[in-house]
Amino acid sequence: METNIEVRIATKNDLDCIVAMLADDVLGRKRERYEHPLPDSYLQAFEAITSDPNNELVVACLGNEVIGVQQITFTPYITHQGGWRATIEGVRTSASVRGQGIGTKLITWAIQRATQRGCHLIQLTTDKERPDALRFYERLGFQATHEGLKLRL
Amino acid sequence: METNIEVRIATKNDLDCIVAMLADDVLGRKRERYEHPLPDSYLQAFEAITSDPNNELVVACLGNEVIGVQQITFTPYITHQGGWRATIEGVRTSASVRGQGIGTKLITWAIQRATQRGCHLIQLTTDKERPDALRFYERLGFQATHEGLKLRL
Numbered sequence: 001m002e003t004n005i006e007v008r009i010a011t012k013n014d015l016d017c018i019v020a021m022l023a024d025d026v027l028g029r030k031r032e033r034y035e036h037p038l039p040d041s042y043l044q045a046f047e048a049i050t051s052d053p054n055n056e057l058v059v060a061c062l063g064n065e066v067i068g069v070q071q072i073t074f075t076p077y078i079t080h081q082g083g084w085r086a087t088i089e090g091v092r093t094s095a096s097v098r099g100q101g102i103g104t105k106l107i108t109w110a111i112q113r114a115t116q117r118g119c120h121l122i123q124l125t126t127d128k129e130r131p132d133a134l135r136f137y138e139r140l141g142f143q144a145t146h147e148g149l150k151l152r153l
Numbered sequence: 154m155e156t157n158i159e160v161r162i163a164t165k166n167d168l169d170c171i172v173a174m175l176a177d178d179v180l181g182r183k184r185e186r187y188e189h190p191l192p193d194s195y196l197q198a199f200e201a202i203t204s205d206p207n208n209e210l211v212v213a214c215l216g217n218e219v220i221g222v223q224q225i226t227f228t229p230y231i232t233h234q235g236g237w238r239a240t241i242e243g244v245r246t247s248a249s250v251r252g253q254g255i256g257t258k259l260i261t262w263a264i265q266r267a268t269q270r271g272c273h274l275i276q277l278t279t280d281k282e283r284p285d286a287l288r289f290y291e292r293l294g295f296q297a298t299h300e301g302l303k304l305r306l
Binding site: 015018019022028031032033039040042043044045046048049052054055057069071073075077078079080081082083084087089090096111114115117120121122123124125126127128129134137138140141142143144145146147148149150151152153 | 175188199228231242290293294305
């Protein structure tokens with residue numbers, strides 16, 4: 001199956017499937033609102049992401065079906081001699097295709113894209129409630145050298 | 154002393170002091186190059202940060218002296234119903250003033266700024282080699298709910 005998977009920048013037509021995937025998740029169902037029409041906040045976020053050259057919303061597709069999503073943010077920092085970093089966030093795959101390499105395909109795409117953009121580092125945080133996700137990222141070469149701290153505002 | 158500290162957006166004149174602070178650090182000395190003239194990569198990063206409305210380089214000053222620095226990135230995400238987040242990175246205080254509340258002043262400023270910008274969450278990662286930093290952020294209300302993973306490119 002993997003050979004037929006296309007990874008590409010998301011379009012507005014993908015947004016409904018993306019929100020459905022985010023909501024169909026043990027943590028996501030507590031915090032997303034998958035309704036028709038979609039809450040306007042999702043559309044506003046989509047516009048803000050796609051109009052920013054340092055943000056890319058990326059989907060994995062099988063034919064016309066969106067089966068995975070991630071967002072990549074490219075950030076210039078003064079640290080590391082003024083190096084750019086890529087940050088991956090919001091990685092989800094469709095429940096129907098889990099364990100079939102979609103996540104690997106997405107992250108591999110992100111690593112290649114970050115390299116193309118001249119980033120010296122690619123980073124992400126993963127919820128400690130998702131031990132499988134941690135092992136997945138470690139298999140791809142990521143090292144859990146940092147604590148990821150959050151504060152709700 | 155704390156009452157005389159000003160926290161503000163950095164200007165190009167601050168860049169030399171910022172790089173000196175980043176280099177004067179147990180982890181920073183391995184990866185920064187504090188030379189005169191400053192390596193051009195620092196200037197390029199400074200321009201990239203200050204020309205991006207979603208990035209702010211922030212300094213703490215005592216009179217004319219720069220004694221602290223941090224960078225805040227504001228990012229729109231599809232997750233959390235299209236919510237914006239603030240990410241803090243590259244927090245350093247001058248060795249001469251450590252333990253005098255400069256870090257607290259910087260992070261408090263970042264939290265206020267993120268609230269002003271409508272962010273629902275403020276986040277950061279801290280190296281597991283800096284246990285004091287972890288306790289510092291936890292005292293300010295941050296929770297280490299996530300693993301922070303990095304991959305060098």
